[in-house]
Amino acid sequence: MIKKCIGCGITLQWDDENELGYIKKDKINEAKYCQRCFRLMHYNEMNYTKLPINQKTILKNVNDKKYLVFFLVDLFNINKEVISTFNSIKNPKCLVISKTDLLPKSFNFEKIKLWLNKNYHINDEIIFLNSLKKYNINKIFKVMDEYKTKKCFMMGYTNSGKSTLLNTITGSDNKITTSMLPNTTLNFINIYYDDYIFIDTPGFDLNNKIYNNDDFDFIKKINNTKFVKPGVYQMQKNSSILIENKIRVKNLGNDNSFIFYMSNNINLSKVYENNDRLEEFELKTYHVKDNTDLVIKGLGFINIKKSCDLNIYTLDHSIIEFRKSFLGSDFYE
Numbered sequence: 001m002i003k004k005c006i007g008c009g010i011t012l013q014w015d016d017e018n019e020l021g022y023i024k025k026d027k028i029n030e031a032k033y034c035q036r037c038f039r040l041m042h043y044n045e046m047n048y049t050k051l052p053i054n055q056k057t058i059l060k061n062v063n064d065k066k067y068l069v070f071f072l073v074d075l076f077n078i079n080k081e082v083i084s085t086f087n088s089i090k091n092p093k094c095l096v097i098s099k100t101d102l103l104p105k106s107f108n109f110e111k112i113k114l115w116l117n118k119n120y121h122i123n124d125e126i127i128f129l130n131s132l133k134k135y136n137i138n139k140i141f142k143v144m145d146e147y148k149t150k151k152c153f154m155m156g157y158t159n160s161g162k163s164t165l166l167n168t169i170t171g172s173d174n175k176i177t178t179s180m181l182p183n184t185t186l187n188f189i190n191i192y193y194d195d196y197i198f199i200d201t202p203g204f205d206l207n208n209k210i211y212n213n214d215d216f217d218f219i220k221k222i223n224n225t226k227f228v229k230p231g232v233y234q235m236q237k238n239s240s241i242l243i244e245n246k247i248r249v250k251n252l253g254n255d256n257s258f259i260f261y262m263s264n265n266i267n268l269s270k271v272y273e274n275n276d277r278l279e280e281f282e283l284k285t286y287h288v289k290d291n292t293d294l295v296i297k298g299l300g301f302i303n304i305k306k307s308c309d310l311n312i313y314t315l316d317h318s319i320i321e322f323r324k325s326f327l328g329s330d331f332y333e
């Protein structure tokens with residue numbers, strides 16, 4: 001009989017220790033989890049694994065089933081690629097802004113909804129919740145009621161909190177494995193709860209982002225685990241901010257404020273005129289309007305208050321995007 005790991009969804013096997021799903025042969029009868037999930041849960045230890053299923057197949061399987069889709073993303077990881085994947089899903093769907101416990105209290109959810117609608121053309125229902133403090137979890141059931149369904153997929157990019165949300169919903173002891181490392185969930189996992197069926201899915205992987213999938217130390221550092229305190233920097237003309245020695249943003253305009261919305265563990269340092277830090281990287285000059293967010297894919301965003309020119313030095317400019325911010329009062333002009 002084929003038996004699957006309840007943590008990641010992979011088929012259990014005892015033939016090859018180096019392959020996914022491995023479990024010692026004498027454990028196969030009582031085992032619920034593969035060795036990889038066991039190590040991840042107890043020692044937070046894992047080697048980088050490629051997903052055994054590709055994203056096209058995930059999307060196709062979801063599309064074939066037509067069930068309602070909940071698509072999770074936290075507010076620090078909204079970018080064009082994520083939204084374009086969401087918009088490509090043909091099923092009835094709902095956008096879930098997850099991990100709201102990380103957000104400053106001043107963020108206004110109704111305003112963010114309008115902004116998502118205007119900036120990213122999202123016309124589907126949007127809900128806000130978090131698993132950590134169990135905020136708004138009942139909204140999932142409310143939306144399922146509205147669609148008169150008891151079956152849904154949990155989808156989204158890796159680390160958006162899909163598996164944690166399902167563990168919170170069921171409260172079961174048979175937990176799905178969760179971690180901040182990519183590709184923890186390897187396969188579709190059916191969760192039966194009362195007369196509902198929730199299907200967890202492996203997360204999508206951004207095409208361009210600031211981290212490499214196997215750079216676990218950096219991933220752990222940049223991941224938001226607790227409340228994000230915005231970092232405010234007053235930027236004089238020609239001063240720069242260095243972000244983890246990966247990006248340098250130089251203000252070519254007059255005095256300005258840059259407000260950083262990203263993990264507080266990230267090293268940010270201000271450097272003044274006449275320095276050549278990161279000039280070995282590619283330089284591009286961008287013009288930004290008043291109240292613009294500079295989005296760094298995989299990291300978060302920087303709210304730039306006033307219109308200015310910026311010199312940005314980085315290895316890969318495809319991780320950079322600009323958008324009108326939802327902060328401030330002028331966002332829907």
Ligand SMILES: Nc1nc2c(ncn2[C@@H]2O[C@H](COP(=O)(O)OP(=O)(O)O)[C@@H](O)[C@H]2O)c(=O)[nH]1
Nearest residue numbers: 099130131132159160161162163164178179180
């Ligand atoms: N602060 C906070 N962290 C969360 C929340 N939900 C999930 N996480 C964390 O985010 C990381 C990824 O969660 P996981 O459920 O494995 O994401 P998945 O890849 O989408 O299945 C883990 O470190 C979780 O502890 C939440 O509501 N609040």
Ligand SMILES: [Mg+2]
Nearest residue numbers: 162163184185
């Ligand atoms: Mg998962």
